[in-house]
Amino acid sequence: MDLDHARKIAVEAAEAAGALLLKGTRGALGVRAKGDAGDVVTDLDLASERLLLDRILTAYPSHTVIAEESGLVGAAGGEWTWLVDPLDGTNNVAIGLPAYVVGLALCRDGLPQVGVVHDPVSACTWSAVRGRGATASSGARLTAVHRPHSRGPLLAWIQGYDVARDDPTLRRLKTALDLDARRVLQLWAPLLAWAMLARGDIDGVVGYRAGVIDLPAGALLAMEAGAEIRALDGGPYEERVDAAETRSFVAAHPRSMPALLSLLG
Incomplete structure (x- = not known):
């Protein structure tokens, strides 16, 4: 398997989907509810996903997506599986906030x-191949940073849509x-958020019962930029993913991790 070629295919597909999204956000979105937890889906999500599936399965017809x-598209349990997030930030798009991305792993x-x-x-793309670092579309390497702050760290928070507002762990963490x-x-x-950590814009990411579709692409990007990921209790983070699971984690530069874990208690 040529991973450099796979990255090229993924970058081209993501950028094509991005062009479709950028154009589509200027018109009617066709927003409708998705489940009972406040999530939404738009016609753009579906159009972007069709494009991505076509690109990936044309290049890799034997892969699972x-x-x-x-x-699930294709047979389950194969050696190679693509995870596709055609529009990460749909709720933002639905209210006119231009903060959204396309993700592939x-x-x-x-x-x-x-x-x-x-x-x-x-119009920026960030990508990583395991063991080869993370780069921006400009060619610059991504590097997570350690910056001691007297007023505390700058963090991003991620949680799953099925987390109840009165969840005791959620309330304690937040x-x-x-x-602090x-x-x-x-x-x-x-x-x-993962891209911001990989670029060194923020100090860490805290996730609670986060969905796994968008997790592998972001986590790999951050780790290849030098970030470390741990479980909330400081224990090991399991990199292998199952599409049906959720994850809780802390991600930061290794030198920032002790203080962040201490902050979480």
Whole structure:
């Protein structure tokens, strides 16, 4: 398997989907509810996903694809599986907020090998291949940073849509962050948060019961930029993913991790 070629295919597909999204956000979106937890889906999600599925399956017809809207495409349990998020930040798009990205990950037996995140608004693409680092479309390498802050770290928060507002762990974590972090960003576009960590724009990401469709691409991007990911209790983070699971985690530069874990109690 040529992972450099897979990254090229993924970058081209994500950028084509991004062009479709950028044009589509200027017109009617066709927004409708998705489930009972406040999530929504638009005609753009579906159109972007069709484009991505066509590109990926044309290049790799024997691969499995798990997509945000379509679910499993192809046989389950294959060696190579693509995870597709055609529009990460749909709720933002629905209210006219231009904070959204396209994400693709290629996993081998559940372990992320290639990750691509494309931001249509800034026309930037960030990608990573396992063991080879993470880069921007400009060619610049991405590097997570350690910056001691007297007023606390700048963090991004990610949570799953099925988390109840009165969840005791949710309330404990958010209270701790509100008290001790300098600022907590709730972008509702997890892949954008991962890209910000990989670029060194923020100090860490805290996730609680986050969905897994967009997780591998972002996590690989951050790790290849030098970030570390741990479980909320500081224990090991399991990199292999199952599309049906959710994850809770802390991600930061290794030198920033002890203070962040201490902040969470």
